[in-house]
Amino acid sequence: MGRRERFFHEIMSLNPEVTGSCHQVVVHFPDGRATNFVVDCGQYQEEAYNYRNKEKFPFDPEKIEFVLITHNHADHMGRLSQLVKEGFKGKIYVTTETEKLIITALRDAFKIMKEDTKKHNEKMLYSENDLEETISRITPCDFNETNYIDRNIKVIFLMNGHMLGASMIRVQISYPGEEDMCISFTGDYKPNNIFFEVEEIPQWIYDEPTEIVVESTYGYMNSTEVKYHMEDDIENATKAGKTILMPVFAQERAQGMLFMLKCMQSTGKISKRIPIRLDGSLAQEYTKLYMASELLKKFNKNDFLPENFEFISKENREMILANEDQQIILTTSGMMDHGPAQIYLERYVERRDVLIYVPGYTAPDTLGYKLQHPNSKNQVVINGKEYYINAQVLTTNEASGHAKADELIALLQRFKNPILIFVNHGRKDVLQLFAQRVEKEVTAAKRVEILGEHTFVCNHYGYVKHMGSKLFKAMTKNEKLRKKEKKKKCFVKKPRSMQKSYHNYSSRF
Ligand SMILES: [Zn+2]
Ligand SMILES: [Zn+2]
Missing domain, CATH: 3.40.50.10890 (Rossmann fold)
Known part of the structure; x- marks a missing residue:
């Protein structure tokens, strides 16, 4: 494998659909080091996926070095305390506005979880200590400032009208002698807000090559239909x-x-x-x-x-x-x-x-x-x-905090060199529909994929290959197991090998 191929990252998403937003990125450097980070750590809110909130993360939280949170909605930050409970030791980066709101949200989530587990006679998912530990890790960042996370990774939070404190996050990964790799996460996106003017994204950010992970909640309709x-x-x-x-x-x-x-x-x-x-x-x-x-x-x-x-x-x-x-x-x-x-x-x-x-x-x-x-x-x-x-x-849907398909397309079209666009955070049918539209209308995009079905391996050129759907299979397995458990009405211990196969998989590459 050539030197260039040794500088790459893997990207995967816990849920391609509207809630439970959580993306894991593993960066591999030419010197053999790897950095793991997570963007958003949200709860599943669909009734059918509720059981997933109680399961362990399908990756090893101890290996995650830092977390970036796009905004203060439960489906983007609601499982942070669980991540800490399972061994995450790094910082949680948020915007300065989000910092003031997220502590209230974390405390409220703890209260609800405590009441809920008590009601159903279940074990608490995390303790009050884990909650306080999570709060102590929150690190505020100003909009448009470059944050040097470590010597290879820079992060910028860009303003986003979805809600107070909401951001788009741009991650820039560098290595001496190599072309940078950039990943831009839209988070939940809206171009405007009734409470504040959304600051323009600096032009140089639109000019540089980047991978983009875009939401698609309203990817099925145009703003003119509202x-x-x-x-x-x-x-x-x-x-x-x-x-x-x-x-x-x-x-x-x-x-x-x-x-x-x-x-x-x-x-x-x-x-x-x-x-x-x-x-x-x-x-x-x-x-x-x-x-x-x-x-x-x-x-x-x-x-x-x-x-x-x-x-x-x-x-x-x-x-x-x-x-x-x-x-x-x-x-x-x-x-x-x-x-x-x-x-x-x-x-x-x-x-x-x-x-x-x-x-x-x-x-x-x-x-x-x-x-x-x-x-x-x-x-x-x-x-x-x-x-x-x-x-x-x-x-009415006129008060919605999400951009409609035409507004998302307009955002994507402003990027001069979107080497790879990942569509995410949409209903199953909408993901397909919107991805097709992006392929047709965002002509600069070299490739469009749905993030969540597969784990993708990418370098600064964009997509290299996908590694099948290890994570997805693990989840499907979990679902089958759960149904079996329900049928038997007795406790079946989850085989350790299932989690293990996922943990080991990134090191196999
Ligand atoms: Zn949101
Ligand atoms: Zn959301």
């Missing part, structure tokens, strides 16, 4: 005297909706006399962090609370529920399965003078989804009890 009707829906409902119940995600969606309501108040679309309230302790905590955010202050957007607004505490919740006067209530969780949302739903779903407005994505099987797809009797089950859906239920 219909904007949210303000009208809310205006019509309030003018008809209805109370509005809005399930929101704790970070970004809750604050974004409050900001929208404030704007509607100032344009006279809704009356300032209608009280606006927010329930959910995590959403309230994030709201306070947004109000204190330096970045929002820079854009004069930290004062986003509407008039006649209050937080709902556990103590005054019952009083508010009993009050039948018109009001607008925002509550977590966004898909209505957790948080106080169900308490409100039980009281509001049979009321004809209520609009339930779902301003975001709801995964199948969640309560938010079932409300939009009721059974033949127009009923929904909440906490084991059937309720008729008399309230009006409306939804």
Whole structure:
């Protein structure tokens, strides 16, 4: 094998689909050294994949030298404490804005995991010590600054409109006498944000050859297909005297909706006399962090609370529920399965003078989804009890934090030399569809692949070869094993060789 071929990296992804984002990269240097790192370490949120959150990582966390986190969403950072528990000893690099938010998220994740495992009489996935250890590893980085991770690896966090603190990450791998290898991770991507101006990516970054890992959540539709009707829906409902119940995600969606309501108040679309309230302790905590955010202050957007607004505490919740006067209530969780949302739903779903407005994505099987797809009797089950859906239920995707296919293509087209594009983070059918579109429309791309199915070996020219689907096979094996376990209803010890075969595999190359 020639000298050049000895400078290469392997890249693999734990899940090609929308949640559980986690990419492992193993860099091999000509002097025989190897560096392992991970980009994002997220939870699986699809019901069907939930069991994977409880499994060990299919790589050795002790060998991972550092972790880069694109943004503070559970499907990108929710398993960090588990990684530490399993032996990860390095630093966790995040943006300065994310640093302030991620500690709240990690503590909340611990609380939920503790309650969950207790409820199901299971072993905790990690301890409070592991949580504190994880927090101590968080290392903030400013946007557009070059961070020298070690003598061969430089990392730059680039601004991204997906949410406060969100980034695109560019990793540059160097070795004396060799051409650099670059990998750019889009993370979840959006070109703009309502709270801040997204800083332009420096032109030199677009000019240099790079491998790109791109998300594809909305890879099936164009931004021109988005219909904007949210303000009208809310205006019509309030003018008809209805109370509005809005399930929101704790970070970004809750604050974004409050900001929208404030704007509607100032344009006279809704009356300032209608009280606006927010329930959910995590959403309230994030709201306070947004109000204190330096970045929002820079854009004069930290004062986003509407008039006649209050937080709902556990103590005054019952009083508010009993009050039948018109009001607008925002509550977590966004898909209505957790948080106080169900308490409100039980009281509001049979009321004809209520609009339930779902301003975001709801995964199948969640309560938010079932409300939009009721059974033949127009009923929904909440906490084991059937309720008729008399309230009006409306939804929109206009508040989404993701770029649509045309916007993702426009981003990719700005890169002068995308030597290899990996499509990731999309529904199975969307991954294919979007990859085909990238192949056709991003003419500078030398090659387009879906990341997750195979482990790829790449050098600075791009793709060298794929190594089959070791990781995928390991997972499928795990799934089969799990089904078997379920069938037998007895505990089957997982053979060690299954994990081992994966660990050893990179050293075989
Ligand atoms: Zn996200
Ligand atoms: Zn995501």
